[in-house]
Amino acid sequence: MSLVPRQLTEANVLDVWESGLAGPPAARSLLLASMAAPSGCSVADLPLSALNSLLLELRRGAFGDALPCAADCPECGECLDVTVAAGELLPSGGGGAVAATATVTSYGRTVTYRALTGRDVRAVDPAAPGARQTLLRRCVLRVDPPAHDLPDEVLEDVARRLADLDPGADAVLTLDCPQCGHGWDAALDLAEHLWTDVSGYAHRLLHEVHALARAYGWTEADVLSISPTRRQFYLEASTG
Ligand SMILES: [Zn+2]
Structure with a gap:
């Protein structure tokens, strides 16, 4: 049994996206966390802080450390765009493997x-x-x-x-409104945030498959077997 966690890659993102579409958000959270967990680890029985750690690990590996977030100020309605580092959201003191x-x-x-x-x-x-x-x-x-x-x-x-x-069971953003000065804490749904990234990644890939299949008559497997750099070249060449 391998103890090496899997990663989200071009090779598996379409399967993950397709499986996730079929289930409710709570099932997506477990599906995504299981991608970052060592095989054989039952992520469903981990406390929520440990699940969040796995989700952030997966997010960092696949899409980087910066999480862009948007929130509306509850006082004046101003829309805030903030970017937080995944490291700042990692639970401190939580993340144990057993529910306390x-x-x-x-x-x-x-x-x-x-x-x-x-x-x-x-x-x-x-x-x-x-x-x-x-x-x-x-x-x-x-x-x-x-x-x-x-x-x-x-x-x-x-x-x-x-x-x-279970500190870290909820990922919380501490926000200050530049418009009216109001400060508040906003909960961040890490699984949904990551799901949006996964969904975007899958859609980009499917569009590339579509464009190249149409231009060259390649199958989905053909397109996905080509490296992203070469694929980019063919995409530009086919529309140029
Ligand atoms: Zn405000």
């Missing part, structure tokens, strides 16, 4: 809970009624005294503590 556990006493019950994993997020449809509670209940390992159904207040107590249990 902790205990909280809330409304007379002692609740043992663990950090969220990709499998939890994948299992819950975010549009379903009570999705947040369903997700939080998945983190609860033990309740003392036992309770059939935990009240929402207890689940919210757990929710407030999840960020401490």
Whole structure:
């Protein structure tokens, strides 16, 4: 079994893109993270911070360290374009391979809970009624005294503590609006950000295949077997 992580390359990006199109965003996140993980590693059971580390690793390897992001100021509506370095978004203190556990006493019950994993997020449809509670209940390992159904207040107590249990579970941008001076934190969905890059990469490649297949009668496999530099030459020659 190889321990060398795979990378996103011309040879596999079309397959990854096609597989990702078929699933919901949470499945795409796992698909992409698995590309950067050593083979045999079950990425679904990693805490979210470790998933984020893998996504950033893949992003850096395939598209570089700079992540362009856009956000609207919640105060004045100004659109901010910022570029962050992947290194700045890497979780510090998180990223462990096992979901950490902790205990909280809330409304007379002692609740043992663990950090969220990709499998939890994948299992819950975010549009379903009570999705947040369903997700939080998945983190609860033990309740003392036992309770059939935990009240929402207890689940919210757990929710407030999840960020401490897994720093880096959410990638956060600290933003300042140059127009009105408002400062705020914006969550960055790393998987969706990376998916946009993957999608763009796949589309560029497909357009190249299309143009060269039409110009020279080559098959998709023919075009993809040509190096990007030579392909660029043929593309220019065919339109010149
Ligand atoms: Zn503003």
